[in-house]
Amino acid sequence: MADPTIIAELAHNYRALIDENDMKWSVVDRGNYHGPVKPEIVSDPGRHVRTAEELLPGARSVIVVGYHYPFSNLLRAAEPPTDAVGPYSYAVYQANRWLRYLGVSIARQLQRTGYRAVVTEDLSDTGSLVANPRGPQPDALCNRFAAVAAGLGQIGLHGAVITPEYGLTQRFIAVVTDAALPTDAPILSDGPCFGCSRPCIASCPVAALGEQVLEITSDGFVTRFADWDRLRCDWAKRYGLVGAEGPQWGGQETNILPPESGKLQPEMLAQAYAQKDPIQKHFTMVLEPCLQACQRKLTFG
């Protein structure tokens, strides 16, 4: 259970560190299921880093649920002899699917007892989507502020939540409600990143994670993460344009790296997206190498 005021404070502080314009556009494929990508740039001018109060006026508590998938799905992804990313991709889909059921069950129970409730896959809306053969899924950053405010884990330099029990191997759903529930406290101790050699940063094939560490706080609770280039990350993870991010293990030949420097513009992404493998495009599996590097570090040291 998280206190919405802590989530709001984290969101407010985060907002000051990023360019929110990066959240306000995306590229969608208007082509057929098979065949070339027909990119269209779509803008969402109202999108911004959000609070629980905006989702549900009068919000008093946020229930956050994590769903763990097997460690080996992430640890063994893309490893010989199978070189398979599919089991990990399926685990991500299935975890999110079950979380939606759980979120709706909790919201219905609250509503039956006279409270209001809203289910959200990303309360603060600071995460993104990750490509998946079953359709785009919420990425590992979704609901991170809600999860850490609920004391479930700590944010790693890659921006995803690391829990003491399961490391990176979970996803989260949040239910915002006007029921006044007893809330948990965030974890205050040094997180796993303290003293780590940072393999997460080196593992990113598009250098989306910078060396600079950003910090946000709420009432004595501090969370730190690497300077993250959302657009470069999405280039690899959401649009699946870089083989080493995962698609190469599914047989896709698309491998278009973003420019080494400079800010990515919608037209650059649309142009690259149009070159995506026209046959395999709907079957894009993504490994998220930063998460795998981190989980290996957490598991094997």
Ligand code: SF4
């Ligand atoms: S690999 Fe190390 S530095 Fe990176 S998120 Fe994991 S624990 Fe933190």
